[in-house]
């Protein structure tokens with residue numbers, strides 16, 4: 145999209161001062177809700193997300209049951225107050241799409257064969273949205289599933305990369321810069337966004353979407369950056385779980 149904002153300067157500094165391969169600040173806390181089987185609170189830049197996991201439990205209504213495996217129901221919801229223009233409450237096309245792709249990504253790592261006829265509910269609530277909420281939501285869901293003790297092959301993690309600055313202030317088209325983890329203005333006025341989710345142990349791709357246009361070289365560069373971002377955030381997920389369980393052990397002792 146064209147904009148009057150210069151998203152990246154001649155020195156490669158972005159609007160918020162980040163370099164092209166720098167993530168926004170990420171903070172993760174596991175086990176924040178007492179009534180959920182597993183939960184997570186995550187801040188990623190200006191995004192604030194809480195995830196509650198329930199299950200595995202018998203899938204109801206019964207026609208939703210799969211006799212061979214569990215179903216993972218991720219429900220992504222943006223709070224009405226999470227965006228600048230109040231969002232109409234309830235599901236819309238976008239939140240249904242995000243719920244579907246996150247459910248499919250999580251089903252690739254959860255050992256669903258262990259729980260025939262069961263459902264695992266993953267409620268993702270976006271309290272504050274500032275671009276990259278699907279990756280933030282999926283990352284928090286990975287921690288909440290682990291916190292619930294649900295067996296998984298790996299803790300899934302998401303991160304995006306994208307392209308900004310192809311169109312400069314005076315309307316000239318320059319090459320554009322491939323950057324990690326788009327911020328809000330970069331998402332709104334940038335040229336492409338490539339959110340991915342992976343299983344960091346194997347680098348298996350669990351989710352890959354793309355908005356905008358990238359050349360093959362730009363795509364490869366964006367994938368490389370997003371993969372690196374995923375691995376960095378994966379460490380923070382593990383730290384959050386270790387912190388929670390270390391605190392639990394201390395309490396017992």
Ligand code: UDP
Nearest residue numbers: 227228231273274275276277278279328331
């Ligand atoms: N957004 C908004 N209103 C909406 C949907 C999105 O203001 O109804 C904003 C929000 O900040 C979101 C960003 O647009 O994070 C980018 O949305 P996108 O659909 O690209 O998904 P995301 O990057 O959050 O995964």
